[in-house]
Amino acid sequence: MNNDGIENTDIPNLNSIKLPEKSSISQEKIGEVRNYVLQFVSSDQKNMNLDMRKCELTGETIFEGSLKSQNSTKSAEECIITGFPVLKSQSYSCNNCKKSCNKNDWNTYVGVFNSCP
Numbered sequence: 001m002n003n004d005g006i007e008n009t010d011i012p013n014l015n016s017i018k019l020p021e022k023s024s025i026s027q028e029k030i031g032e033v034r035n036y037v038l039q040f041v042s043s044d045q046k047n048m049n050l051d052m053r054k055c056e057l058t059g060e061t062i063f064e065g066s067l068k069s070q071n072s073t074k075s076a077e078e079c080i081i082t083g084f085p086v087l088k089s090q091s092y093s094c095n096n097c098k099k100s101c102n103k104n105d106w107n108t109y110v111g112v113f114n115s116c117p
Helices: 027-042 103-113
Strands: 052-054 061-063 091-093 100-102
Antiparallel strands (some): 091 100
């Protein structure tokens, strides 16, 4: 597998992930997903670059979903809703479960589900 574009993220190396020997998804569904992916990558209107942000801990440019940079031992707090880092400017803590999240994600989640995650 090709790891181009994710080498400076905290996304695991694709070659180090053990895949199950049997799929739990039907061959029909696998075909649907394969066709969707092929359609997406062959379209002219795609941006195949990862969205980046400045790490609040180190100042390095990193993938927006990374909890830490490659050169840091400290991690950002993980948003309970998205799994993305909780940004200082967006930080919100649920009054019920006390978990942290990004305020915009909280508003979206509560607007749809009307409950604590």
